[in-house]
Amino acid sequence: MWLSDVVTASSALAATRSRKAKTAFLAELLSGAPADELAAAVAFLTGTPAQGxxxxxxxxxxxxRTAPAESPALTxxxxxxxxxxxxxxxxxGSARRRSELLRSLLSRATAEEQDFLFRLLTGELRQGAxxxxxxxxxxxxxxVPVEAVRRAFMLSGRLPSTAHAAMAGGVAALNAFRIEIGRPLRPMLASPAESLAEATAELxxxxxxxxxxxxxxxxxxxxDDVRVYTRTLRDVTAHVGELADLVRGLPCDSVVLDGExxxxxxxxxxxxxxxxMSRFGSTREEQVHALLLRPYxxxxxxxxxxxxxxxxxxxRQAALRTVAGEYVVPGEHDPGDPGAILAASLDAGHEGVVVKHLDSPYAAGRRGRAWLKVKPVHTLDLVVLGVEWxxxxxxxxxxNLHLGAxxxxxxPPVMVGKTFKGLTDELLAWQTTELPxxxxxxxxxxxxxxxxxxxxxxxxxxQTSTRYPGGVAxxxxxxxxxRPDKDASDADTIDAVRRLLPGDRTADR
Structure with missing residues (x-):
């Protein structure tokens, strides 16, 4: 498969807002991809090289960067x-060798391919959307059924390998994915609810x-082998030794636990x-003097x-209580007074509560509304698009930050507003160093x-607004x-923003 085919497909995806058209472009490309190049093509088109x-x-x-090639020649x-x-x-000598490899690669790329590779390697394509x-x-x-692909993706944590299995072996290959100790799963997420009463009534x-x-x-x-992963599936075991030691002492031989x-x-x-979050980058020496982390x-x-x-x-929660004991997050099943739990959580300095359907299975992402989070204030996770002096x-x-959903x-992300409020002197200094x-x-x-x-x-x-392309501000x-623990694929959607409009109950978030 020529790299130019992938670049052409990427341009076509950017040129339309139709989800149906995007799906058709991608399906046509995948159908013609050789088996040994399929995983790499999927990785490129979702914005991250297979190597990360x-x-x-x-x-x-x-x-x-060198003068571009006149015609496509790269596969x-x-x-x-x-x-x-x-x-x-x-x-x-590794720096010199890495430079030589990349210079040679770019010299064989056309102008369009160079631009694609630049954005791929610097993370500009890595929006996850x-x-x-x-x-x-x-x-x-x-x-194959889309649910079979979703489930295999949750279990594998990697879309390229999921695509390869689907194309090579169909439903049987996808159903062969199981939990594998040491291979992180994509996490299940909660959707926002307007109120505690709404959440409990719905579920x-x-x-x-x-x-x-x-x-x-x-x-x-x-x-005795323990691994700790973040929500983005990054292995941080070396940075959180006390968590690994604690789990190593739990009464079990094998376990996969989800928590905070x-x-x-x-x-x-x-x-x-x-x-x-500072602990997720600390060295062993720094951990000795660092604040200890407590799991829930x-x-x-x-x-x-x-x-x-x-x-x-x-x-699942019954199993959790048998193995995790005092490290289970506070809460109750079928509580007589959910409001008392919300009040206790806020009083303890936490954000609110999560309301979960007791009959729900575990499904990655925000599939449906089996988990609903309730917080007393509105918050959104948005991406930074720019910043003004x-x-x-x-x-x-x-x-002043430019914010996108x-x-x-x-x-591409949809701009929904700007703000400079809430920025401390420390954050201003950090932004000025980091954002460039x-x-x-x-x-x-x-x-x-x-x-x-x-x-x-x-x-x-x-509020509704004609100033921004999403129609809201x-x-x-x-x-x-x-939020260094999140990437752009975890940001809230423009639908989530629109649902905050007064009286709007239609957008899926």
């Missing part, structure tokens, strides 16, 4: 092999649990989220040889950035914090 981020930035690539297999070699090159469309395209191309028989202001973790154990972790102060209240588990996906994904939540006291700092149909590292271009007032940073925004609501938006 290979540590090459925009400035480095710019220095390596997907050649590009994938070169990126694989770049990713594994290390040791003395195409994942849902790609799942549907894989199902169409392989003539019926429920569990009501504290919603913690922590970092999502997934823990795998077999014997956070740092607590001496009074047992949660410390700022940034303090918890809320689901058990596997226990001592038995997979539990498909059993009702009430059974400040004035007055903020002169010299990058201040995710397009669920795979298009994500820069794509700038003008006299604004630095425009790749949409890969997620920021949590508190707001009073939204944020009201009284203020920055709560950046």
């Amino acid at each position: 981020r290979i540590g090459i930035g925009w400035r480095t690539l710019s220095e390596l 997907v297999a050649e590009v994938d092999a070169t990126l694989g070699e770049v990713a594994t090159t290390s040791g003395s 195409l994942e849902g469309v790609m799942v549907e395209a894989v199902a169409a191309a392989s003539d 019926g028989s429920v569990s009501v649990e504290y919603k913690l202001d922590g970092a999502r973790i997934q823990v795998h154990r077999r014997g 972790t956070l740092a607590l102060d001496d009074g047992g209240r949660p410390r700022p989220f940034q303090e918890t 588990f809320f689901d058990c996906l596997h226990l001592d040889g038995t997979d539990l994904l498909d059993v009702p939540l009430r059974e 400040g004035h007055g006291r903020r002169s010299g700092y990058l201040s 995710r397009d669920p149909d795979g298009g 590292r994500h820069e794509t271009h700038r003008d006299d007032w604004t630095v425009y950035v790749r949409p890969d940073l997620v920021v949590e925004i508190e707001l009073d609501g939204v 944020l009201r009284f938006a203020r920055v709560l914090r950046y």
Whole structure:
């Protein structure tokens, strides 16, 4: 398969907002892809090389750029092999060798292919919004039910390998995916609810649990081998030794637990989220002096040889209580007074509650509304599109953020507002240093950035607006914090923003 075929498909995807058309483009391309190039093609089109981020930035690539080739000559297999070699090159002279490999690759690419590779390698394509469309395209191309693809994707954690299985072996190959200890699953997520009364009325028989202001973790154990993963499936075991030691001491031989972790102060209240996240990058030496993390588990996906994904939540939570004991998140089944649990959670310094249907299986993402989160204030996870230079006291700092919501149909983020409110002096200094590292271009007032940073925004609501392309604008938006535990695929959609319009009950979020 020629790389130019992938580039053409990428351009076609960008040129339409129709989800049906995007799915058709992708399905046609996948149907004609050789088996040994399919996984790489899927990886490229969903915005991340099969090797993941290979540590090459925009400035480095710019220095390596050469005159483009006149006609297409690169195959997907050649590009994938070169990126694989770049990713594994290390040791003395590795920087020079990596540069040589990339310079040679770019010299053989046309202008359009160079542009595609630049955006692929620097993360500008990595918006994640195409994942849902790609799942549907894989199902169409392989003539299998889309739910079978979704489930296999949840279990594999990787869309390229899921696509390869679907095209090579159909439903049987997809159904062969099982929980594998040491291979993280894509997590199940909660959808927002307007109120506690709405959530409990919608779901019926429920569990009501504290919603913690922590970092999502997934823990795998077999014997004494323990692995800890983030919500983006990154292995952080080396940075959170106390969590691994704790799980190693639980009364089981094998287990997969879903939960959150956070740092607590001496009074047992949660410390700022940034303090918890700082542990995910700490060295062993730093851990000795760092704040200890405390886990709170809320689901058990596997226990001592038995997979539990498909059993009702009430059974998974029974298994959880037997193995996790005091480390189960606070909450109750079928509580007589859900409001008392919400009040207790808020009083303890947490965000609110999560209401869960007790008969629901575990399903990655926000499939349906089996889990509903209730918080007393509106918050949205949005991507940063740009940032303006400040004035007055903020002169010299990058201040006013341009905010975008995710397009669920795979298009670029949709701008929904700006804000500089809530930014501390510390955050202003951080933005001024960090955001230029994500820069794509700038003008006299604004630095425009790749949409890969997620920021949590508190707001009073939204209103209709002709100023922004999505037809809505944020009201009284203020920055709560950046979310390094999330990537752009975790950002809220434009549908979620629109549902905050007064009286709007139609958008799916």
